[in-house]
Structure formats: structure tokens, C-alpha cells
Amino acid sequence: xxxxxxxxxxxxxxxxxxxxxLVFIAMRILPGDPALTALGPLADQAQLAIFRERMGLNDPxxxxxxxxxxxxxxxxxxxxxxxxxxxxxxxxxxLPHTAYLTIVSVLMGLTVGIPLGVLAATNRNKPADHxxxxxxxxxxxxxxxxxxxxxLVVFSLKLGWFPINGxxxxxxxxxxxxxxxxxxxxxxxxxFLGRLTRTSLLEVLGRDxxxxxxxxxxxxxxxxxxxxxxxxxxxxxxxxxISILATLSGAVAIELIFNRPGIGRLxxxxxxxxxxxVIQAGxxxxxxxxxxxxxxxxxxxxxxDPRIRMKS
Amino acid sequence: MSKPLLEIRDLNVSFGTxxxxxxxxxxxxxxxxxxxxxxxxxxxxxxKSMTALSxxxxxxxxxxxxxxxxxxxxxxxxxxxxxxxxxxRGKEIGFIFQEPMSSLNPVxxxxxxxxxxxxxxxxxxxxxxRVKVLELLRLVGMPDPETRIDVYPDQFSGGMxxxxxxxxxxxxxxxxxxxxxxxTALDVTxxxxxxxxxxxxxxxYNSAIMLITHDLGVVAEFCExxxxxxAGHILEDADINSLFASPKHPYTQGLLKSVLTLTEKQHRxxxxxxxxxxxxxxxxxxxFRPRCPVRMDRCAVExxxxxxxxxxxxxxxxxxAEGVE
Ligand SMILES: Nc1ncnc2c1ncn2[C@@H]1O[C@H](COP(=O)(O)OP(=O)(O)OP(=O)(O)O)[C@@H](O)[C@H]1O
Ligand SMILES: [Mg+2]
Numbered sequence: 133x134x135x136x137x138x139x140x141x142x143x144x145x146x147x148x149x150x151x152x153x154l155v156f157i158a159m160r161i162l163p164g165d166p167a168l169t170a171l172g173p174l175a176d177q178a179q180l181a182i183f184r185e186r187m188g189l190n191d192p193x194x195x196x197x198x199x200x201x202x203x204x205x206x207x208x209x210x211x212x213x214x215x216x217x218x219x220x221x222x223x224x225x226x227l228p229h230t231a232y233l234t235i236v237s238v239l240m241g242l243t244v245g246i247p248l249g250v251l252a253a254t255n256r257n258k259p260a261d262h263x264x265x266x267x268x269x270x271x272x273x274x275x276x277x278x279x280x281x282x283x284l285v286v287f288s289l290k291l292g293w294f295p296i297n298g299x300x301x302x303x304x305x306x307x308x309x310x311x312x313x314x315x316x317x318x319x320x321x322x323x324f325l326g327r328l329t330r331t332s333l334l335e336v337l338g339r340d341x342x343x344x345x346x347x348x349x350x351x352x353x354x355x356x357x358x359x360x361x362x363x364x365x366x367x368x369x370x371x372x373x374i375s376i377l378a379t380l381s382g383a384v385a386i387e388l389i390f391n392r393p394g395i396g397r398l399x400x401x402x403x404x405x406x407x408x409x410v411i412q413a414g415x416x417x418x419x420x421x422x423x424x425x426x427x428x429x430x431x432x433x434x435x436x437d438p439r440i441r442m443k444s
Numbered sequence: 445m446s447k448p449l450l451e452i453r454d455l456n457v458s459f460g461t462x463x464x465x466x467x468x469x470x471x472x473x474x475x476x477x478x479x480x481x482x483x484x485x486x487x488x489x490x491x492k493s494m495t496a497l498s499x500x501x502x503x504x505x506x507x508x509x510x511x512x513x514x515x516x517x518x519x520x521x522x523x524x525x526x527x528x529x530x531x532x533r534g535k536e537i538g539f540i541f542q543e544p545m546s547s548l549n550p551v552x553x554x555x556x557x558x559x560x561x562x563x564x565x566x567x568x569x570x571x572x573x574r575v576k577v578l579e580l581l582r583l584v585g586m587p588d589p590e591t592r593i594d595v596y597p598d599q600f601s602g603g604m605x606x607x608x609x610x611x612x613x614x615x616x617x618x619x620x621x622x623x624x625x626x627x628t629a630l631d632v633t634x635x636x637x638x639x640x641x642x643x644x645x646x647x648x649y650n651s652a653i654m655l656i657t658h659d660l661g662v663v664a665e666f667c668e669x670x671x672x673x674x675a676g677h678i679l680e681d682a683d684i685n686s687l688f689a690s691p692k693h694p695y696t697q698g699l700l701k702s703v704l705t706l707t708e709k710q711h712r713x714x715x716x717x718x719x720x721x722x723x724x725x726x727x728x729x730x731x732f733r734p735r736c737p738v739r740m741d742r743c744a745v746e747x748x749x750x751x752x753x754x755x756x757x758x759x760x761x762x763x764x765a766e767g768v769e
Pocket of ligand 2 (some may be wrong): 492493494542623624
């Protein structure tokens, strides 16, 4: 087991380098002069020269690449062009908000989505199933920003149940502020996860070992949860991984609409202000997020499927 | 005669729509006495598995529709609710399936899967159950049970998995064991081994057995009575001696002939001409008619009723009934 984790960690290193390299290349092949892109057409020659010197753009490309890697490994992302704060501090300030939003919305999505899927699968082609499928369909069709706006108008502006913006201070206030944004993402996730649970549970419930469990005298509840769901979790965990990653694109819209701090928000602002180092760091954060989620999902597979555990 | 343990009356299983049903089991009636070993034979698709699965309501409905009565211990099993059934499944009636490779839960250890069968029907403590599981593993001939008990099924061969399935079925000492081709999917070399072991245990436990098989040799060796099925119908039901000495149905005669030619090492194997009709193709009369060497006009119109040829021998054939041999 420990060997498996170590192996997976080592496995992630090339991916991280690939990601860093891609970010490096992407930032260099942006059309036009990076200095000009960053500072805008109104910048004069002196400003551009200072910028190039500061960003190391005058060095040969290989040296730039090595420096870039060296800095990235040391989590040194340079300084924001707009307010002269180290980018690392900006990341540290914003990352927890995005992580919090992700975790809460995924938990909410799971607690709603999985039981819905079970309900649909065990009532196949009955009203409950149709309702869940309709719910999933609507969840697929609604864009996150639209749902966010609707919920904001209804629950915050009209009913006044929830705050209109910000992230709050302290645990309880923070929780109060995150409910509506997290619910927006969770509704969409639960639609996706509900459908996925239904499909994989139906597939599992048709298998021979389920019949063995019934023949043993196991109750229907036991058959569904102990034998069915446990096996359905294998394909389901891939879906959960996908849905966590989907939070990233969701977070951009949610953080903007609910006016919350976070990496998505940071990135969008940086793009507006052409804050070159922040954009670079933000993109890297998103990429690392993907690597980390994949790593966690690998661990989840091992926990769910004893066969992988035995082999390693 | 003692009261039968299981009595099936007019069992019908059909798929398809209400207007266009596909009957795969037709008016099947038979009974099993306590402790009796009965063999069910018939070609692939003759409805053996569907009959067996119907007994415990293990046929998924829908899409299937099941009608008739299945009396076990005075109760009609087809009328029981799911929760009433759970106290009979695995406790009173054990079931062994055709496909050992897929019959076990891949994410549960084999010990836990056997344990579940005991836990569901007794109040034993976890420790006592573990002792019982080890005992069962030894009983089914699992080598080194102390280490195997905590292993997952995919570490086992088909033969070993089928031993585990047998242990599950026998865990609560059932009054009836239904074994649906328990060794067909196994290596020829271990088929006999597993079968001997299973039948030996059921003898020790004094369980009745309904053994579904393709192999008349197995039936001859282990069973007291045989039921011959064809296209969802029972064509003949007789005690072993009577059936092998004088089979009454032309289909049974054909089956026996093909086995005999095998054992006598003749050059050409006897084969019944033609093949089993797919369900729904024969709506009236005897389903064996198209392949029957002694068919008569009457066979096309009316299904022959069961006629008695001795105290423990019935067959359904117009030709035999009229003395044509
Ligand atoms: N879900 C289903 N839908 C339609 N027809 C089915 C379904 N399941 C089984 N059948 C049909 O029921 C008939 C009887 O099947 P059954 O499995 O009882 O045969 P069997 O005698 O056990 O054969 P085998 O020796 O191959 O196990 C077959 O013709 C089969 O095609
Ligand atoms: Mg079968």
C-alpha cells in the first residue's frame, strides 16, 4: 500500500514537469511580444525594456526555461505587476477559498446525487426514476453562471436568506456565505452524479453475484447497498474525479457572480489587468489541481477496489 | 408416501409482451421428496434454469412473468413477499449457479461472503461464525482455509470459486439444494472432483437435491429420479431404473442412444436430428414433433398429456400411449 502511494507520487513528477513546460511554452508563443502583451500598447520603450529585464526575457530561451523551473519548484512565482505583492502571497490568500468551495460543493453533490441515483436504479422505469432522470437532464442543460444568478436573485435579493457577496469571516460566517455558491455547484454535480450512479448501479445489479446475494437470503436493501453500490463505486469514482475537476470551470463563474475571493477570481482579474506573472501562476495552480485530484482518485480506487490493493 | 418437500404445479414462465408472449417454461409440474436426489436433463434452452430460478423468485420480473404454484413446506413461494422469501433463500433452500467465475462479489473476501450466509440466518457471534466458515471451507475441500478465508475471489480458479459457492449454499444446512449445472463451466479434470464433493456433502446433510445437468451419466450415478425437459415442457419423469431400462418418450430414447453409442465406442455418434426450436415457434402440439421419428397427425394439434407407465414413471407422448414403439 505504501509502495503504491510512493509509486503514484513518483508517477506524478513527470506530469508536473510536463505541465510546467507546457505553461512555459504557452506563455512564450502567445502572439506578439510578451512585454507588449503584458504592458499594453500604451507602454513606451523604456518601460518595455525594464519589463523585459525584470522578467528575464533577454536571456537565452534555455536559461529562461531552467530559471522558470527552478522558481516553480521553489514556489516562487514572481511579483504581481499591478500591486507589487509576491504572487505566492496572492495564491496563498485565494487558494483556501477555492478549495473550500470545491470540498463543500462536492460533499453536497455526493450526498444528494448518490441517493438519487440509487432511488432511480431501484425504481427503474417507475415515476421516481423518471423524476430523477428529468432532474439530471435539467442539471445537464443549465449553465452554472445562469443557475448562480437565479439562486442569487431568488434567495439573496428577493428572500434575503443568504448574503449577497463575499466569503465571510470565521467558521460560521464562512459557512453561511458558502451555502448558496456551493449549492449552485452541488445541484449541477448531483445531477451528473445521480445519473452516473443510476447507470453503474443498474449495470452492477444485473450481474451474477447479485443473484448469488439474493439467493443467500440478503434483503433488497442489503443487496443494493452492500453488494451493488460497493461495486458501482468503482466506475463512479472516475465520475467523482471528473466532477471535482469540473468545479474549476465552475469556480470561475461562481466566484465572479457571488463576488468571492478564490483562484478563479484571481485568474480572471489578472487576465483583465494583464498581470502576466499572476496569470502564469493561476494557470499552474489549475494544472496542479488536476494532478492532485488525479492522485487522490488513484488512492480512492485502491480503497474501493481490493484487487488493485492486492496487486501492488 | 411421505409428503413432498417441494411441489411445483403448472409453472409458466414467459417473456415478451402480454399479447405476444414467449413461453420458455410451459405448465411444468413435478415434486421433490425430502432427501431425494432428482436430476433435470435437457438440451440448452429447454428452460431448466428458468424453472429452477422461479422456485426462489430469482427470475427478474419484469421482463419475465411467472405463474403457477410452488409449494414448499406448505407455503406457495410464488405468493411470498420479498422479506418472507429472505428467510427461505439460503436457509431452507440453497442455490448453486452455473457460472462460478461471476457468481461471487469481486470486492468481498470469500470468507465474508460465506459468513454473510450464516449471519443472515443465525444469531451466532462473529467468532463463532468464523469457526463455522473455516469448517465449511474444509468441508468443500479448500486447501489451507486459514489463509484463503481472507482472499478475494479473483485469486481463485473456477473450481475453487465453485467450492466457495457450494459452501455458501450449504452454510445453513438447507432442506433443498438446487444446483444448476454446477460443474459445466469447470475444467473436465476437476468436474468429477467438485461434483463428488458436493453430492457427498448433501448426503451428509441429508438435503434433497435438484441437480440440473447435461450429463445422463451423472444422473445415472447420483440421482434417484430424472426429469426430462424439452422446449419448456416436461416430457418424461421417472425413477432412474425405470427410465434407463425402458424410456418412454422418443426424445429420451434419443438422448439415451446418443450416450450409449458413446460408451460403446462406436464409430458414428447417434444424434437426434434437427435442433431445439427457439421459444415461441411452436404454439400448439408437441414441441418435439419436428424432430420426432414416430410423430403422428395428432401431435401437431394437441400436446399429449402425462400418462403413467408404472408407479414412478410418467411420459407425455401420443405414440407411446398408443403402443407405437
Ligand atoms: N431475459 C430473457 N428474455 C428472453 N428470453 C430469455 C431470457 N432469459 C432466458 N430466455 C430464454 O429462456 C429459454 C430457457 O432458458 P434457460 O436458461 O432456462 O435454459 P437452460 O435449459 O437452462 O439452458 P442451458 O443448458 O443453456 O443453461 C431460452 O430459450 C432463453 O433464450
Ligand atoms: Mg441453464
